[in-house]
Amino acid sequence: MKVICDGLDLSDAVMKVSKAMAVKAANIVLEGIKLTAINDSLILTATDTELTIEKTIKADVLMEGETVVVGKYFVDFVKKLEKEQVELSQLYDGQLEIKYSDSVSELQVFSAEKFPIITAEKEDNSFILSVKEFKDLVEKSTLACSTDDSRPILKGCLFEINKGELTIVALDGFRMSVIKKQIKGTGEFNAIIPSRTLNEINRLIESEEEDIKVCLQQNNLYVKVNNTIIYSRLIEGEFVKYNHILPTSFENVVTVNKLNLLNSIERAAIVAKNDRYNVVKFDIKENSMSVCAKSEIGAVNENIPVNLKGKDIIIAFNGKYLTEYLKIVGDEFINLNLNSSIDPCIITPVDNKDFIYLVLPIRING
């Protein structure tokens, strides 16, 4: 293998694919980055077998071939070559030669034969979203994903496609996010995509213009955007039947300014932080709602204006579950839909019924 490429292109590609590189893998080749010189391109690939990122850059290919270079050091090294023209050649003694300016360096390589082969199977099902829409959906859905390894299925988001409608569901046992979106595409299929994959895709995609094509296969996800391909294993198993959890009617609807509520809960959470569950209590009356928290370090007692349709109600939540939601919801006003102080609360933006956030209250005394 022998190629010449631009240092900035190389550095950018290496940085991007390195997000999929394994750390302390049993198989050390997974800590490397595979370089494939073919036609007029250099393809860079990294994988931890769960997630794979592949990026293609333009290159002068003097000799086709492939090798796997030790990843962590290659990342650091090419970062310092952004202003150079870089020549990469595989030497016979198992080193990658890196030439730039008046200098010659070498890095250790592994045999490309031991690197897993990842290829896209046939595209069974797919849908297209703009990058902006995709980013927004991922942010709203992964919010409610579990980070707990004890139930791996909850570390992913359910993508349910049915008659041109995409429904994304995530839940962690304390809260749930359900988002609906009309999409281009047909067919009926389900897939559980790891939240890590979704977040990595969100970090990789930049362009506001380009569309992103998401292809779902039996066990894999496959996304192509900007000369970058991301493959990911799907999570196997049966997702929670989320429809049973969603209440359909509410006795009380509280409309409140999002920013007012967020600011109040954030201050209350500082005092509540000392408490195991971050308990923030709402005492909701016709025109105003008090947001309270109390612990040995102090007490917060705020009043914010609201519009209540229904009866007065007292209900308490883990403040963290509300602030995380309120920080990402873009709308100015939201509705808290309540039945009793022990039933789940459904939060929806006033003007958007397609983003439902459910949060369980905390039982309090008195």
Added chain:
Amino acid sequence: MKVICDGLDLSDAVMKVSKAMAVKAANIVLEGIKLTAINDSLILTATDTELTIEKTIKADVLMEGETVVVGKYFVDFVKKLEKEQVELSQLYDGQLEIKYSDSVSELQVFSAEKFPIITAEKEDNSFILSVKEFKDLVEKSTLACSTDDSRPILKGCLFEINKGELTIVALDGFRMSVIKKQIKGTGEFNAIIPSRTLNEINRLIESEEEDIKVCLQQNNLYVKVNNTIIYSRLIEGEFVKYNHILPTSFENVVTVNKLNLLNSIERAAIVAKNDRYNVVKFDIKENSMSVCAKSEIGAVNENIPVNLKGKDIIIAFNGKYLTEYLKIVGDEFINLNLNSSIDPCIITPVDNKDFIYLVLPIRING
């Protein structure tokens, strides 16, 4: 105590003084921020007994008095009150009442009587620098300070004032920084200032215009800038006799472009990182110098143009000690002043003899 002040002023002051707050102190009052309402001001003070920061802001004082509020939570809380008018009152039941908008919160307080009293003694010696000069001197000197607790004296910088000249010295056993500066002020005195104090002062001072007055007393340092006063204990003891360490004549002087050298050493250090001492080897000839490093993960071999006055020489260093220096030196060209491959190297900017950096070489075989 009862005062009304602007939330943004309060938040800014609390954030600044909090840098001196103790963490997990035996005396819990040191984890607090002292509030003193007097005349038309609110004075905020935090101290860990080593370093004290005091900041005065304008306030409507309705009742003079003082109290100590639980620090960590107060910092977080006032950060969320930047847009409010804030009323602070001490309640009789040992709480600080915080009023803003339509809300009333409370935080725990400690008795102000248990808070250490820090006052400036008479100003024995002092000198004045512009904030810009001060920042520059601190950055260059603290670079060579030790971070090792085994020799506390090396965790500080020696400030030596003699006939209108300030000399700052720091060393950690592997390298040394010696900086000279003409100053306004007279007298002869020495003081060892903790590097932590110097770095905290650097973080606190913002204005490019104002001068900073540094007052040195028997055991204390006292700095006043922008309504902020910083007190610090000095380090007691005898500093290393640094003059004996500085060579006075050199057989070889190598002039090199700083950025070229920095880039090369940074790349070499990536490969050398695997090596315990970060060994980067220089093979210096009349017009060019090779920068090399080698370990099991690879090898770097770069050539950069230099101007050598003297004989060819091979010498090796810990790359970290050079990159840290090269990153902060502002000049385009530097001189490496060398005698042999085992004698200390003195680095100076070509056009500035007042900043001397000494670094010990590493003995290599062959």
